[in-house]
Amino acid sequence: MAERLFQRMAVIGFGLIGSSLARAARAANLVGSIAACDSDDGARATIARLGLAEIVTGDPAEAVAGADLVVLATPLGAYASIAEAIAPALAPGAIVTDVGSVKGPALRDLPGLLPAGVHLVPGHPIAGTENSGPESGFAELFQDRWCILTPPAATDPAAIEKVAALWRGCGSLIEIMDGAHHDKVLAITSHLPHLIAYTIVGTAANLEDDARSEVIKFSASGFRDFTRIAASDPTMWRDVFLNNRDAVLEMLQRFSEDLTAMQRAIRRGEGETLFELFSRTREIRRRIIDARQA
Secondary structure, X not given: OOOOOEEEEEEEOOOHHHHHHHHHHHHOOOEEEEEEEOOOHXXXXXXXXXXXXXXXXXXXXXXXXXXXXXXXXXXXXXXXXXXXXXXXXXXXXOEEEEOOOOOHHXXXXXXXXXXXXOEEOOEXXXXXXXXXXXXXXXXXXXXOOEEEEOOOOOOOXXXXXXXXXXXXXXXXXXXXXXXXXXHHXXXXXXXXXXXXXXXXXXXXXXOOHHHHHHHHHOOOHHHHHHHHHHOOOHHHHHHHHHHOHHXXXXXXHHHHHHHHHHHHHHHOOOHHHHHXXXXXXXXXXXXXXXXXOX
16 A cells, blocks of 8 residues: 555536546545545535545635645646635645646646745646546556656745656556646647547537437447447536647647548549558557557
């Protein structure tokens, strides 16, 4: 069993990632106690019923009181208001981290709102499902998945290592990366695929009634996969696209150009071009499987 790293961990936002982190940290004895904060009455009742935390509250300041680790696991658009609410209650030397898939908001909004002596170590566990809420979490979610940390340049190395050790204890692999580079990488590996999935499923939803019912009835594996992705939390993904718009728009432009080239190849009957592309993309899938990220 791993060494206990924190006496009290406060998790603000107890959805899939927040509740999974609480489960994983407790299972590995990484934290002494857990304070859970969620604005939803039903979520708080579920947290209490499942016994996921010693303290359950809707008040962020109450949650962070006495905590040596604070994890923001809310939609990105809530970061600034939460930071303002918790700042007076943060203990000197506490570490604040997050789990957002865009690092710009954490690096832009939080440093000026957190008090001196509090360490900021933004993070992003690259793991998830389409489900949300406290009941959807599970301790094994982060096993053999990457967690990217994007600390500001002047961050205390000891604070970075403690956050890294927490995620390693939960089963994650650690990468430290510049925040802007992270947002560009995730724009192509995560954000653009979600945007495409939302668009394709939206196109199906806009079909005439008869065709739409047949799309649902005869869904093949490809469309089913798109619907799984498109079922992800709408508030979270709204905030992702608004907060990473430049990188997403850049990748969307590149995708649009590639899609136009594909259109042209199909129109002209260029089978060799299609075969070459499909062979290259098939190899990418094999490499992902070899890297144990499938």
